[in-house]
Amino acid sequence: xxxxxxxxxxxLRQMIREKEVTGHTSGMAKGYIQANVVxxxxxxxxxxxxxxxxxxxxxxxxxxxxVGEVNFSKYGKDADITTxxxxxxxxxxxxxxxxxxxxxxxxxxxxxxxxxGCSFTFEHxxxxxxxPLRHLEEGHNVPMYITNIPAEPxxxxxxxxxVSMRPMTMKDAIRATEITTHFKNxxxxxxxxxxxxxxxVEDLDHPDFGEPVQIKDNEVPVFWGCGxxxxxxxxxxxxxxxxxxxxxxMFITDIKDSELSD
Amino acid sequence: xxxxxxxxxxxLRQMIREKEVTGHTSGMAKGYIQANVVxxxxxxxxxxxxxxxxxxxxxxxxxxxxVGEVNFSKYGKDADITTxxxxxxxxxxxxxxxxxxxxxxxxxxxxxxxxxGCSFTFEHxxxxxxxPLRHLEEGHNVPMYITNIPAEPxxxxxxxxxVSMRPMTMKDAIRATEITTHFKNxxxxxxxxxxxxxxxVEDLDHPDFGEPVQIKDNEVPVFWGCGxxxxxxxxxxxxxxxxxxxxxxMFITDIKDSELSD
Numbered sequence: 001x002x003x004x005x006x007x008x009x010x011x012l013r014q015m016i017r018e019k020e021v022t023g024h025t026s027g028m029a030k031g032y033i034q035a036n037v038v039x040x041x042x043x044x045x046x047x048x049x050x051x052x053x054x055x056x057x058x059x060x061x062x063x064x065x066x067v068g069e070v071n072f073s074k075y076g077k078d079a080d081i082t083t084x085x086x087x088x089x090x091x092x093x094x095x096x097x098x099x100x101x102x103x104x105x106x107x108x109x110x111x112x113x114x115x116x117g118c119s120f121t122f123e124h125x126x127x128x129x130x131x132p133l134r135h136l137e138e139g140h141n142v143p144m145y146i147t148n149i150p151a152e153p154x155x156x157x158x159x160x161x162x163v164s165m166r167p168m169t170m171k172d173a174i175r176a177t178e179i180t181t182h183f184k185n186x187x188x189x190x191x192x193x194x195x196x197x198x199x200x201v202e203d204l205d206h207p208d209f210g211e212p213v214q215i216k217d218n219e220v221p222v223f224w225g226c227g228x229x230x231x232x233x234x235x236x237x238x239x240x241x242x243x244x245x246x247x248x249x250m251f252i253t254d255i256k257d258s259e260l261s262d
Numbered sequence: 263x264x265x266x267x268x269x270x271x272x273x274l275r276q277m278i279r280e281k282e283v284t285g286h287t288s289g290m291a292k293g294y295i296q297a298n299v300v301x302x303x304x305x306x307x308x309x310x311x312x313x314x315x316x317x318x319x320x321x322x323x324x325x326x327x328x329v330g331e332v333n334f335s336k337y338g339k340d341a342d343i344t345t346x347x348x349x350x351x352x353x354x355x356x357x358x359x360x361x362x363x364x365x366x367x368x369x370x371x372x373x374x375x376x377x378x379g380c381s382f383t384f385e386h387x388x389x390x391x392x393x394p395l396r397h398l399e400e401g402h403n404v405p406m407y408i409t410n411i412p413a414e415p416x417x418x419x420x421x422x423x424x425v426s427m428r429p430m431t432m433k434d435a436i437r438a439t440e441i442t443t444h445f446k447n448x449x450x451x452x453x454x455x456x457x458x459x460x461x462x463v464e465d466l467d468h469p470d471f472g473e474p475v476q477i478k479d480n481e482v483p484v485f486w487g488c489g490x491x492x493x494x495x496x497x498x499x500x501x502x503x504x505x506x507x508x509x510x511x512m513f514i515t516d517i518k519d520s521e522l523s524d
Binding site for chain 1: 336
């Protein structure tokens with residue numbers, strides 16, 4: 001059996017392309033950046049690119065394809081964005097209409113693909129620093145909440161930001177802030193530490209996405225900008241067509257985690 | 263006489279708008295970021311925005327207007343980009359056709375304005391650290407050179423990057439690198455230290471822009487990405503119309519230098 005943890009990004013993308021690998025990509029091609037994917041018709045690309053520029057903590061843009069190209073000049077030179085993600089979500093006018101395993105039939109020469117950083121990269125650094133991550137201990141997705149904090153709007157893209165939450169001691173929260181200041185391209189420092197109500201989050205036990213985690217008495221909730229923001233804002237904008245990765249089925253890039261630390 | 267060094271950005275922009283201030287803006291509204299300006303028809307805006315994203319060391323984008331708006335949501339809420347620069351350059355199909363003091367008659371609802379960081383911001387930090395800057399000592403513009411290093415292309419925008427050069431001792435060059443790592447939005451760390459030929463610069467005494475400076479025996483040339491790059495690359499792309507600031511006549515922003523340091 002192939003060791004998917006130590007496989008190269010190129011080989012892993014090939015296996016995904018050939019549907020030999022179909023599951024969540026967490027832990028695969030260890031050390032390489034995994035990215036959120038947004039594919040849009042070019043008429044929306046300028047506003048979406050501007051939205052990413054204006055909202056670097058929630059929408060840290062890693063790469064953007066040329067119009068009509070299926071690869072990325074830096075993050076995946078021999079990639080094919082229409083086949084190299086294990087599962088896609090296809091939305092038309094804001095409604096989910098399909099969850100295919102490739103989107104070759106939907107892609108055309110007028111489309112643009114965006115790769116957006118995900119917290120997987122900085123989570124690895126937090127674990128290395130000895131900061132435990134509850135959702136990983138509990139073996140499920142991180143809890144995510146829609147806040148009352150408006151993103152900076154750009155053209156038709158406008159909406160509130162989504163955050164992910166990791167409980168930890170205040171000492172670890174400060175250390176985690178120190179560490180993530182060096183990961184500006186994957187959400188950077190926390191949006192908020194402490195009181196959920198301050199950012200419009202009513203009930204930590206009922207996240208908008210993902211699953212709730214236990215918060216111990218000596219812990220505070222720590223909120224980071226979340227890669228769901230560009231998707232949810234893009235869906236609010238109700239474009240004719242938007243294709244994203246399905247949660248957990250990330251795009252595996254050629255770039256190492258260490259290149260996003262500064 | 264008004265103290266232009268300690269004036270607010272808003273008041274200074276008003277004086278420029280009313281043509282009470284017409285000269286170079288160097289040293290004015292001290293502590294506030296001054297920016298390079300590029301104004302383009304919206305059909306070029308996506309490629310140019312992408313070019314800035316792909317070339318952060320030479321084209322550090324600070325803000326972008328909404329299409330047809332003359333102000334900036336962050337860097338100049340009550341600004342008017344068509345009047346608040348002391349002197350403009352107007353190019354049609356790559357040819358300089360006019361150098362007006364306002365561009366109200368040329369601007370229309372289809373245009374987009376970009377603000378790009380300039381080295382003024384980090385030069386202040388270098389001086390504060392006791393690193394002398396020769397071009398300021400000699401009282402003229404910094405020398406700038408077109409290199410053989412290609413920028414990352416984006417759509418029609420494609421070309422080699424331009425650098426500015428400041429001679430200093432190797433000890434100061436290392437300290438300057440340390441300091442400018444904290445100024446990622448204004449060119450960041452040097453592109454090169456040492457041998458000009460390594461980056462395709464043949465003759466330091468004949469810069470492509472600006473004026474040459476003396477290099478002492480114990481000094482090395484230190485090259486930073488330069489805000490002329492987006493202009494020169496944009497001109498190579500020969501858009502129907504592009505409007506820029508005239509050299510030295512920068513756009514005065516509402517944001518303090520310190521906000522660009524991290």
